[in-house]
Amino acid sequence: MTRQPPPNHDRGLTYDLATLHRRRFLGLVAGAGLVVVAGCSDKNTPTSTGSSDVDEIPQETGGPFPGDGSNGPNVLNQSGIVRKDITKSFGTASGQATGVPLAVELTILDAGKDSPLEGAAIYLWHCDAQGRYSLYSDGATEENYLRGVQSADAEGKVTFTTIFPAAYQGRWPHIHFEVYPSIDDATKAGQITRTSQLALPKDACSAVYAADGYDGSAENLSRTSLENDNVFGDDDGVHQLATVTGDVDQGYIAALTVGV
Numbered sequence: 001m002t003r004q005p006p007p008n009h010d011r012g013l014t015y016d017l018a019t020l021h022r023r024r025f026l027g028l029v030a031g032a033g034l035v036v037v038a039g040c041s042d043k044n045t046p047t048s049t050g051s052s053d054v055d056e057i058p059q060e061t062g063g064p065f066p067g068d069g070s071n072g073p074n075v076l077n078q079s080g081i082v083r084k085d086i087t088k089s090f091g092t093a094s095g096q097a098t099g100v101p102l103a104v105e106l107t108i109l110d111a112g113k114d115s116p117l118e119g120a121a122i123y124l125w126h127c128d129a130q131g132r133y134s135l136y137s138d139g140a141t142e143e144n145y146l147r148g149v150q151s152a153d154a155e156g157k158v159t160f161t162t163i164f165p166a167a168y169q170g171r172w173p174h175i176h177f178e179v180y181p182s183i184d185d186a187t188k189a190g191q192i193t194r195t196s197q198l199a200l201p202k203d204a205c206s207a208v209y210a211a212d213g214y215d216g217s218a219e220n221l222s223r224t225s226l227e228n229d230n231v232f233g234d235d236d237g238v239h240q241l242a243t244v245t246g247d248v249d250q251g252y253i254a255a256l257t258v259g260v
Contacts (some may be wrong), residue, residue, distance in 0.1 A: 054109040054259040055194045057239050060231055063176060065133035067125060067147055069189045073135040075144050076123060076189045085161040086148035089134070095143040099129035099163030100208045101251030104198070104242075106177060108156040111259030116156030119194070120260075121186035123149045124160050124174040129213045131168035131220075151183045164200075164208045164252060167220040172229040172237075173200040179260050194260045199226060199237040204244040204252055212246050254259070 067075040080090035089095045108117045125147040134143040148157040165171045177192040180186035211218040226236045246252035
């Protein structure tokens with residue numbers, strides 16, 4: 001049977017705030033500029049300013065498996081976390097996540113100016129093909145794969161080499177990330193500029209979950225949708241749905257513009 005994260009995974013902002021460190025709470029409120037009501041942000045309220053064409057990406061929960069020190073383990077202060085290829089564990093861990101290849105390309109922009117945020121750091125993490133999160137899930141507690149940090153280039157871009165994540169019970173397929181002002185801030189688990197999630201489109205998910213190694217994902221995908229997902233559902237993930245190209249044989253590229 002495919003292992004699944006505990007049923008309380010990503011139950012929403014109200015639940016996760018109770019588990020997060022005070023640093024995360026302050027970062028959430030300050031970064032979002034919103035009052036938290038009934039456990040979710042008002043993502044239907046326009047967040048762009050002035051004449052900007054780039055909307056701010058919605059502030060989301062980091063979930064119970066962030067690995068940033070706010071809920072147990074802290075991978076950010078470990079040597080080796082700054083890397084492009086996140087498929088392998090590093091340090092004393094030796095495991096490797098296998099699955100359909102995926103490159104995640106994020107472009108980090110100042111939403112008020114439409115300008116690249118050169119030097120901003122992205123910490124990105126997601127589950128493996130079995131729906132497990134390294135550092136937390138049974139069978140992966142000694143691993144730190146599928147987690148990494150990179151600094152945005154002059155165009156605000158970062159690219160991670162990874163695998164396509166599974167679909168597990170109760171959530172639409174997604175990838176977590178945190179935006180920090182700099183690599184130094186990220187590797188010290190400092191102030192977070194924005195916490196959000198990337199949604200993956202259904203056609204690519206359906207193709208991947210027909211491949212070997214993703215047992216249970218097709219069934220889990222069939223039981224949810226962007227519309228009823230407890231993170232993306234209030235606006236159907238309009239600002240978080242990645243543009244995905246490629247195929248199962250050659251791998252995929254998922255691209256998303258992140259306004260902060």
